[in-house]
Amino acid sequence: MARMNPDLRRESIVAATLAVMQRQGIAATTVRDVAAALGTSSGLIHHYVTSMDELITEAFERAATEDLERAAAAVSGGSDPIDRLRRFFDSYTRADDDSGMQLWLDAWAEAARRPALQQASRRLNEDWQQLICQLIRDGCAAGVLSSEDPEGTAWRLLSLLDGLTLQCVAHGDTITREQVALWSHRAAEMELGLPQGTLS
């Protein structure tokens, strides 16, 4: 393989690791797979990364952070709180494929055994909850929706989305993506005192 700028090389390693993780799952991601995906040798990976654990955590953290930023971008701009809420559910529900969520399933399961991964996963979940919470507070301030416990409501909505998507990804089509969207809308309408159908 041609020589490469170290920063770019490290970048490409993390990117390749992420791709392998999404395809094969965290537990089945090996140094050799990542090297093969890059068309290089396994030794090179260890020249840039001290351990496989560190690499996996870093790749997950990057992917998850990008997801969050995408959601944050989706709800920014346009000041109608109801519309921002709609856009939030859209960005969560309309993932291109299941690999993103499958990565979360892996991370949750592995968290108990990988402290660094647990810390990253935990922090990112709290950020998601804060994103929803802010959306609710803004809507309350604007007077278009109501919640007597924005923090709790945000946790309930996030957990419901996680739980529904989980069914979707882990069990094939026990429930469909359309149902995830519809049902999370219904729950949000109940939580926020909105007329049924406002979000769908």
Added chain:
Amino acid sequence: MARMNPDLRRESIVAATLAVMQRQGIAATTVRDVAAALGTSSGLIHHYVTSMDELITEAFERAATEDLERAAAAVSGGSDPIDRLRRFFDSYTRADDDSGMQLWLDAWAEAARRPALQQASRRLNEDWQQLICQLIRDGCAAGVLSSEDPEGTAWRLLSLLDGLTLQCVAHGDTITREQVALWSHRAAEMELGLPQGTLS
């Protein structure tokens, strides 16, 4: 190791497998670990079981089925639907430790790579949903609660419980068991047209 009745032996192998799975996680459970837990040799395991995959699926299926039956037992008897609902949430929320739910996290993550496990997991989830659904229908028939979509409501409540418990188990104490109970009660009250505080 002393000779043992084949049926009892098989029983003990599945039980030992389950114990190892709960301690180390599904992915890290090996034939040798199970054999060591029993104080026997690894060859013995394969004398009773055709493959490791089959063994893991069987152990998970047994543990999960027992959980479900415990919940079903908790809601049977006593005909007050509200009280049965309360008992259901109690039995789900008051697990002795986290290892039971951790097993579910593992199963959901592994489901994508183990078809037999996915099938078992899927079927058991549907059974849980049916259990809740029947509870709701009974309450509707008795006129003490209302739901215009019992199937959907059951999926939402189950997914919410899964999502909340997930946060609890995967992320330490991001949210507490008490909050899981309280928040799922709130959601159920909203879903079923019950006055706030009915279930807590």
Added chain:
DNA sequence: ATCACTATTGCGCACCTGTCCAATAACTCC
């Protein structure tokens, strides 16, 4: 053109995995 530097290689090491199998030990029945 020669040098120092370092990105990259590819193999070796120790260890782990599921599965299989001949040998052995323990039990039952005659």
Added chain:
DNA sequence: GGAGTTATTGGACAGGTGCGCAATAGTGAT
């Protein structure tokens, strides 16, 4: 007691794992 059955053993096998390291090749400065 001897014979037949089978539960149990312990190691062999082929393959996989993360990691380390001497050797190599490409690069920029002198």
